[in-house]
Amino acid sequence: MILFKYILKNHVGPFFFAVFTLFAVFLLQFLMKFADRLIGKGLSLVVIVKLIVYNLAWMVVLVIPMSILVATLMAFGSMAQNNEIAIMKASGVSLYKMMLTPILVSIIIGYLLIQFNNHVYPDANHAARLLMEDISRKKPTLSLVPGVFSQEIPSYSILVRDVNQQQNEIKDITIYDFSSQSKTNIVTAKYGKIYFIPSQKKIIMDLYNGEIHQSDNFYPENYKRLKFIRDKIALPADQFTFEQSTPGGPRYDRELGAHDMLILVDSLNSIKQRRLTELKKAINEMLENKLSNNNSNKINIEKYSLAFQNLQADKNRINSMLNNIEYLNRQMDSYWVEIHKKYSIPFACIVFVLIGAPIGTMIRKGGFGIASGISLIFFLIYWAFLIGGEKLADRDLLSPFWGMWSANVVFLLFGIYLTIKTARERVELNFNFLTKLVPKNWRFAQNEIENS
Structure with a gap:
């Protein structure tokens, strides 16, 4: 010992x-x-x-x-x-x-x-x-490069001429808003600030001394121009925030235990047996139709054309069944491997x-x-x-x-x-x-x- x-x-x-x-x-x-x-x-x-x-x-x-x-x-x-x-x-x-x-x-x-x-x-x-x-799915945080249009936010195109990263300040701003199908908004401002709300769901652009140009896509003659001293624009920021999915949904072979995979294999095998039965039935129907056509004494071009079409349809049907059986075999093999x-x-x-x-x-x-x-x-x-x-x-x-x-x-x-x-x-x-x-x-x- x-x-x-x-x-x-x-x-x-x-x-x-x-x-x-x-x-x-x-x-x-x-x-x-x-x-x-x-x-x-x-x-x-x-x-x-x-x-x-x-x-x-x-x-x-x-x-x-x-x-x-x-x-x-x-x-x-x-x-x-x-x-x-x-x-x-x-x-x-x-x-x-x-x-x-x-x-x-x-x-x-x-x-x-x-x-x-x-x-x-x-x-x-x-x-x-x-x-x-x-x-x-999570994108990096919004990055604005001076002199370059940013299209990281869907339906918006943002251009700034100067960025102060420490103070989150931006200058000479131009924003193209395509979020509405009927209207297009163009917002310009001398300067402003950019920041996230606490929930990280929205980006707030606090703009000063600017204009809003609004045009109607269906009626171009309808044009509006508004001046503002201060205006706030809320932009969607879902793609910049991280949200963890709750457990659930489909699981693959490496996400299942042996007992669960055995149940799946048994179900797939049952489906395979049904497909084999349907395949045998389809083959028997083909043979019966062929024999009935051969026993007929009337021969004409239309009959042969119809028989050929039926033969093509039966062939496609059997190939589809064989492909389905082969797919089931591969699925069962992958589960058995795991x-x-x-x-x-x-x-x-x-x-x-x-x-x-x-x-x-x-x-x-x-x-x-x-x-x-x-x-x-x-x-x-x-x-x-x-x-x-x-x-x-x-x-x-x-x-x-x-x-x-x-x-x-x-x-x-x-x-x-x-x-x-x-x-x-x-x-x-x-x-x-x-x-x-x-x-x-x-x-x-x-x-x-x-x-x-």
Whole structure:
């Protein structure tokens, strides 16, 4: 029992360190990818934090299995480097017993990750999509450039000659108002101020010493000219304000749990069966009509023309049914892919222990650099399998099961082979062959440093 606790203790530190590091990497990648969509829109810190928190969900799905692989490599590599693995084997403790605790813990983590994938991940994805759509609809705050017409406000064109950004003052203003279909207003003013009302719903232009020219679009002879000392114009500012949508509306496959998607798959399958029944009925009707036409003794051009038209109509009808069935198949495949993915990725936690433990024993290095490098290679291969399988399954070239589970099957067999081979004999894996790629003068300098 003490031995198992010791092995588990060696995993805890590297696991949380890997989780923190990988989260930082994924978070930096996310911010770099979406920075252009967030900067310059006047979003509050609360909104940005919400967006990051919602997107942490998909990061958890990737980070946890990879962190288990890194932690296993570091823990077993460190114990092998300190000859603890050799001492345990000499004491009668096999590699299988050493791996028992990490495997049991990985099963628990995998189960928790399944629950996360079915209950937290879909809601977080849905909230993230809605928030991102709300952000994308929000335009930057109104920016007036001296001497350039601004058309950021619908139905208005604004020209100013001078802008004081600190005081929100503008000079020599011209405003074309096309908000009314029957009338066009042109407002000019010597100077004024611009500001938002507290609710951010309207932009107020407080103008001084100006004129309003009003013309009728249907009766050009009706023209009015008004002078004012002070006038206020309220302009719509909905596109400059941020409003978060309430949860609801349609959800896509990555925004649903496995149970909900199974219900949808069952409904789609029922529709598919009805379409197949209708297709069989249509084909039978075509055959009956063809036989009745062939049995008729009267032959004329009009009859053949009508038969040809009916044949074309039946052909279009059957093609439409076949396209609809193909669409239903693709929809069901996409849902099945997501269902299997919710279980295949958590299962990778167990697979990575079977791979990490023997490789960590072989390399006899417990550093984060080597562990993260090897983990990255394996995870890239695993992810390539997963993405390739998903694409093939979505195109109905591969079953959704094998598309999502082929990586686990291959890695599981490879991990079992490595585990058995390492348990039966002492195998050491080194990377000395990489030193041949280093120039000789660099190797000589390194040797001098080590000897000194």
